[in-house]
Amino acid sequence: MSNAIRGTWRLLFGGLLIGVLAACSPLKLLNSLTPGSTFIKTPDIAYGSDPRQKLDVYQPRQTAAGAPVVVFFYGGSWNSGSRADYEFVGEALASRGMVVVLADYRLYPQVRYPAFLEDAARAVAWTHEHIGGFGADPQRLFLMGHSSGAYNAAMLALDPRFLGEVGLTPQIIKGWIGLAGPYDFLPIRNLEVRPVFFYPDSPPDSQPINHVSQGAPPALLIASNQDSLVNPQRNTGGLANKLRAAGVPVQEFYFSRTNHATLVAALSRPLRGLAPVLDRVSGFVESTQ
Template sequence: MTASRNPWMRAALRAAGALALVASMAGCSGVGTLNALTAQGTHTVEAAVAYGPLPRQRLDVYRPRVAAPAAGWPVVVFFYGGGERADYRFVGEALAARGVLTLVADYRLYPEVRYPDFLVDSALAVAYGLDHAARLGGDPKRVFAMGHSAGGYNAAMVALDGRWLQATGHAPRELAGWIGLAGPYDFFPTDNPDAQPVFFHPDYPPNAQPIGFAHPQAPRSFLAAPLKDQLVSPERSTRQLAGRLEAAGVPVTLKMYGRVNHATLIGAFAWPLRWMAPVLDDVVGFIGTAPPAP
């Protein structure tokens, strides 16, 4: 029996190919593979748009080719957890192909900066999305902050802690929602050697964790994580923050996925890995059903 007629063989071949990609996700070759397989005809890209004066304050704009709704496309400002914005073309394409105007932003990283400078950058990027949504074809009332891993921390702090957007002349209430994928929201004290110097271990700054900002005025929230994550605790961070936001009366969508890990949760946005978890469908569904910001 040929592989094309044997469903078990097809599944095995698909799994083998996906595992090869998964194994390489930690390095540039894995990201390069996902980007090389990314469709080209679903979007246009405007690269290296300045949202601030510094070299790392740049973003890429992924504009859908599909017709925009009357009010404009919904807008996502995406923060990655590692690498640089060009590594996440597969995320920009995946969302743009579904009719979401997507801004993939760089921000300053350690050791160039420590907390809170990267939050200053993240707030500026979100402010750019709010200020320029209409000009880019987006809906300024349907802007979302989104991040994975450390980028999920950035998105959470910008959406939940009003200090950062306030400095740009905006406020979290202007967001239609925010999306956190395997972000660290409660992690002090941390034994992660990469995070310790960023947050001045053991002298952690006050009010620096998203878990402290679960309040009734928080934007509508989408929180997702793998069931098993060796880097960020899904129980301590994702489930706990979702519970506190729900207790405060905030509408929360919580998704936990069994087949993915910390890295492949975002990798599942790329079409070769989408069978691992419906995270793209779930995020787009959240965006599509969220009402406009007041």
């Protein structure tokens, strides 16, 4: 079969799958189509005392000595989400030789800003201390997130308060990856997000763009041109410009065949034809020393 025919079938299947995703539980479907042969999963590791303070570790079946580790935070407007829904992310990154930590964190209405960032910092601290036992190098630690999870990653990378509370600094982060992240979103328009940040008294220090400084970790920022939930020009483009102005290395990519949700779904095997998200992430991790 020629490459052109393969590509056509891949696009047709991707379009069909997107239609199916709209009619059922999208993440569960992607996970059901995710092979389990590429990774070893160690689930339900507690990094705190709350039931939401748990994480799963995904190791490649053949972990190279000193493999990089990626801590991934999912989205959900800080109102919803579960690490169990993102097994396809663990598989994708593990298939490229990374050890992956998928962490839950407390959500609204149980907590508001900044408690979920404190949880994220605790998950990173656990990773930094323990990930060597899973074959990874804690000196090659990356943060990654989608949507509100990208916000979490950005805040830990840019605002030293949160890692400082667990005895660490952003300098332990080799780099960070944001997919469709909200980095500059005041005043808040999303009704679900408003109470999370005490609208209308949302604190300016809650915005990642206000914490950019020289010496911040390198960043890979990816967004969708068709994103109707998080404005890509203001958020991804604005943060990228500010990072560059501060002398921080940043890579910036925009894709046209994805939207806010399918950008992260493009990491899954069935939807990788939508955009080379996995290639960009693995290339960034491999090249960032």
